[in-house]
Amino acid sequence: MFKIVRREEMSEGTVVLNEIEAPLIARKAKPGQFVIMKANETGERIPLTMADSDPEKGTITVIYMVVGKSTALFKTLQVDDAYQDVIGPLGKPTHLEKVGTIVCVGGGTGIAVLHPITRALKEVGNHVISIIGARSKDILILEDQMRAVSHELHVCTDDGSYGHHGFVTDVMKDILDNKKVDLVVAIGPVPMMKFVSKITKDYNVKTMVSLNPIMVDGTGMCGGCRVSIGGKTKFACVDGPEFDGHQVDYDELMQRLQAYREQEKQCYDEFCRLNR
Ligand SMILES: Cc1cc2nc3c(=O)[nH]c(=O)nc-3n(C[C@H](O)[C@H](O)[C@H](O)COP(=O)(O)OP(=O)(O)OC[C@H]3O[C@@H](n4cnc5c(N)ncnc54)[C@H](O)[C@@H]3O)c2cc1C
Ligand code: FES
Structure with missing residues (x-):
């Protein structure tokens, strides 16, 4: 236990x-x-x-x-x-290397995943600029912890209740326009990772994302977590969860995450009814 x-x-x-x-x-x-x-x-x-x-x-x-x-x-x-x-x-640990300036972008609970990675990237000597975002101030997590492991921290909220009024991608674009960035690490909702990767591809900046497909065994046996990376099938549990953001088929990932939506809703409603 x-x-x-x-x-x-x-x-x-x-x-x-x-x-x-x-x-x-x-x-x-x-x-x-x-x-x-x-x-x-x-x-x-x-x-x-x-x-x-x-x-x-x-x-x-x-x-x-x-x-x-x-x-x-x-x-x-x-x-x-x-x-x-x-x-x-x-899963495979993050590849830790001194590459120069890294922009770490986190959204929602993705910030929890990003935090230890940001700390480790700073510890190996990178200059780390972090951007974290949430729909609103009340649901933003780990601001102080992210500040402590970054050289610079930018906060965004979709509703403008705190920090920059807008998306993390607005701030990232601003940084990319003004600084030489060697790597972007983006972890959060799939649409966020998709749009970060789309922008960084235009700027030709290497981008790493952490994927969250549905997993069952977590050891490469069931195939539940398969994702398409550069047209090839990979299992996120053993080949990832981190991948080159420019190679990910995000639309397929979003579709596969929806596969059991109806059953998941039924289970949750039943759980709430029994535990009311
Ligand atoms: C490698 C990895 C790391 C993750 N880390 C975090 C984390 O640190 N914090 C966090 O809040 N969430 C994390 N998640 C997502 C988390 O696993 C799901 O939110 C959780 O499984 C939902 O289960 P549920 O029964 O509460 O919700 P459900 O109602 O069953 O599902 C809600 C949604 O969660 C996802 N989901 C459901 N079952 C699974 C499953 N077995 N595996 C993966 N996703 C599933 C689907 O998108 C689904 O639509 C991670 C997922 C992966 C693959
Ligand atoms: S979770 Fe089963 S193969 Fe990855």
Whole structure:
């Protein structure tokens, strides 16, 4: 069993942080990797990126948005409760190299995934400019943490309630117009990653994105997480989750993420009805 030692709610309870006892995973975890977690014996397997890990304490931290039945079930777990299973670390770690100036772009809960990657890219000597965005100020997460691991931080909100009024792509375009940028890292909703990649392609700036297709086993066996990269089929769980943003077929990814929308809604509605 994997005990929760710290729990925080953010974004008006729609985003939850769990620090979990998982000493073996904490010892091996690297930025960019994820775990697959089950709340209980009959629970669904849910992939979540490790937002942090502490090998000395033997803990890992995940930050998840409550979007459906399983994440709603996770939200019911409190400090001292435990997850039945946590497996990992899974996926390839981020390639860490000093390349010069890097723009890290994060949206929504993608910011949680971006945070350890940004920190690691700064630690290897890059100049890191970060841009984070959310629909509104109330649901923006990890601003202070992102500021601490970046040389420069820009904040955007779609409704103008905080920071730049507009999309992260507006600020990114401004930076690309005025500075030499060697790499862009973009993690967030698929449409955000799609538009970041479209812009950076015009500027000829290498771009890395982290993909979130539906996963089942997380070890390359089921094919559930297949994505098309440069016309070739790849499994995000073992070949990724990070890929060259200019090669991703985003429309196919968005279509595949919608595949079980109706069943997911039914499950969530039933869960809410039973736990009212
Ligand atoms: C490598 C990876 C890392 C991720 N990291 C994070 C993270 O750090 N924080 C976070 O909030 N979310 C993360 N996600 C997304 C998270 O796994 C889904 O939000 C979660 O599975 C939703 O489950 P649900 O039952 O609550 O919602 P459901 O109602 O079942 O689904 C809601 C939506 O979540 C997605 N989803 C559903 N089942 C899965 C599944 N088995 N695998 C992947 N996506 C699924 C689909 O897009 C679906 O439409 C990550 C996904 C992947 C693949
Ligand atoms: S999740 Fe099954 S192959 Fe990737």
